[in-house]
Amino acid sequence: MGREVLPPLLITFVLGAIGAFSLRVQDPMLVPSLGSAIFLQTMTPEQPSARAWNTGMGQLIGAAAGFAAVFLAAAEWTPHFMGKNPLTIARVAAACMAVLLTYVVQRILRATSAAGGATALVVALGAETATEDGAIRLVAGILLVTALGEAARWLILKTR
Numbered sequence: 001m002g003r004e005v006l007p008p009l010l011i012t013f014v015l016g017a018i019g020a021f022s023l024r025v026q027d028p029m030l031v032p033s034l035g036s037a038i039f040l041q042t043m044t045p046e047q048p049s050a051r052a053w054n055t056g057m058g059q060l061i062g063a064a065a066g067f068a069a070v071f072l073a074a075a076e077w078t079p080h081f082m083g084k085n086p087l088t089i090a091r092v093a094a095a096c097m098a099v100l101l102t103y104v105v106q107r108i109l110r111a112t113s114a115a116g117g118a119t120a121l122v123v124a125l126g127a128e129t130a131t132e133d134g135a136i137r138l139v140a141g142i143l144l145v146t147a148l149g150e151a152a153r154w155l156i157l158k159t160r
Helices: 006-025 032-043 052-072 089-109 114-124 132-159
Strands: none
Touching: 006 032, 006 132, 032 052, 032 114, 032 132, 052 089, 052 114, 052 132, 089 114, 114 132
């Protein structure tokens, strides 16, 4: 299989598998940051940010930072910033805090991942609810993309 054909096929497979699992359990685990994670894993598999530690831990840090920021900014009571809902000061504050916390903790733990920044925004802006169920869905999606994406990354590296 050609070098340029394998990454998009693997991206489609990984996101399709997570989507199929989400449908099976009737719980949406596909969030935008998973797309950025699988792109990093398959398009730049040799980069440190594509490795499982960075992918998984970087996004888990982003999720934790997002949830913390939502509560610190008291944004859990404001509508999510999607569709027709207006952006609120609380959501802007949560977004800024979430990205800052993500950056700092990722650097400390050497788990840098741009997808983690996207995950922080997914939570801070309310695309994922700041609830226990929301956290479980998000963590499940992160773990799935980390594991399946690492397999895809390994396959791409082996074929080069």
